[in-house]
Amino acid sequence: MSAPLLELLGVAKLYPRGSGLRALWPGGRQQQTALASTDLAIPEGAALGLVGESGSGKTTLARIAAGLSAPTRGEVRWQGSPLDALDQAARSAWRRELQYVFQNATAALNPRHRVRRILGITLAGLWQEAADQRDRRARRERIDEVAEQVGLGRVLLDRYPHQLSGGQAQRVAIARALLGAPKLLILDELVSALDLSLQAQILNLLGELRRELGLTYLFISHDLAVVERLCDEVHVMHDGRIIEQGTTAQILSNPRESYTERLVAAVPRL
Numbered sequence: 001m002s003a004p005l006l007e008l009l010g011v012a013k014l015y016p017r018g019s020g021l022r023a024l025w026p027g028g029r030q031q032q033t034a035l036a037s038t039d040l041a042i043p044e045g046a047a048l049g050l051v052g053e054s055g056s057g058k059t060t061l062a063r064i065a066a067g068l069s070a071p072t073r074g075e076v077r078w079q080g081s082p083l084d085a086l087d088q089a090a091r092s093a094w095r096r097e098l099q100y101v102f103q104n105a106t107a108a109l110n111p112r113h114r115v116r117r118i119l120g121i122t123l124a125g126l127w128q129e130a131a132d133q134r135d136r137r138a139r140r141e142r143i144d145e146v147a148e149q150v151g152l153g154r155v156l157l158d159r160y161p162h163q164l165s166g167g168q169a170q171r172v173a174i175a176r177a178l179l180g181a182p183k184l185l186i187l188d189e190l191v192s193a194l195d196l197s198l199q200a201q202i203l204n205l206l207g208e209l210r211r212e213l214g215l216t217y218l219f220i221s222h223d224l225a226v227v228e229r230l231c232d233e234v235h236v237m238h239d240g241r242i243i244e245q246g247t248t249a250q251i252l253s254n255p256r257e258s259y260t261e262r263l264v265a266a267v268p269r270l
């Protein structure tokens with residue numbers, strides 16, 4: 001059996017707590033556990049949801065999983081290899097194949113460039129790193145291809161980020177993440193700021209992309225109703241720990257923990 005695409009082994013994150021004079025006192029600087037020792041495996045093709053209230057540690061876990069933040073303890077493995085042990089070629093493949101998409105899509109886009117340029121800069125960087133010699137025309141074609149995949153009309157490629165709606169900006173953020181043909185997308189509160197009908201559109205798009213491109217998702221949300229629409233499996237976080245995990249159907253119909261019951265009770269039923 002092949003190794004999971006991504007694996008966290010005993011990963012934990014502590015932050016110093018306390019500042020000012022208290023921190024100078026012996027024993028005054030305590031540590032706060034943002035993430036207690038956590039194991040997590042994401043097999044290729046999975047759509048795994050991570051739910052929990054604000055402050056439960058979801059983003060801390062996601063950032064460590066993406067290699068954006070170093071764990072205080074434990075190890076992250078990509079396709080079976082510890083991140084620290086990846087050689088240069090494997091590291092550059094990992095950077096391309098794992099993409100993190102943030103909640104606030106508009107803020108993540110350079111306001112001074114049109115969308116096509118924003119995507120072009122990312123693509124040029126990816127191809128340069130891979131020593132890919134393809135020319136400007138090929139770059140243009142790849143951008144058009146990805147824009148089509150995410151349902152972004154050509155007209156929108158000529159707009160500046162501030163001229164985009166929230167849903168359009170999310171599509172640009174997803175398009176940018178797709179440029180390098182990733183395997184795993186880490187989607188952090190991607191649809192939280194959108195109204196319900198736009199949420200549904202983006203979730204449908206993510207479902208289609210998963211089927212068409214064989215993508216794997218780690219999908220983070222405080223809202224179980226959103227996770228339910230996209231994920232096969234759910235991990236529930238509370239106080240820096242995964243307290244419960246199971247298939248989405250199991251979690252929704254038969255939650256074990258009272259904390260999970262409360263999240264389930266908040267899911268609107270038609």
Ligand SMILES: Nc1ncnc2c1ncn2[C@@H]1O[C@H](COP(=O)(O)OP(=O)(O)OP(=O)(O)O)[C@@H](O)[C@H]1O
Nearest residue numbers: 015033034052053054055056057058059060061222
């Ligand atoms: N850089 C930091 N320094 C100190 N404490 C931090 C830092 N980042 C996160 N924390 C703390 O770690 C805990 C977990 O935060 P985290 O952002 O991972 O939760 P979350 O579930 O993603 O919540 P949210 O949805 O509000 O972002 C919180 O108590 C938070 O205050």
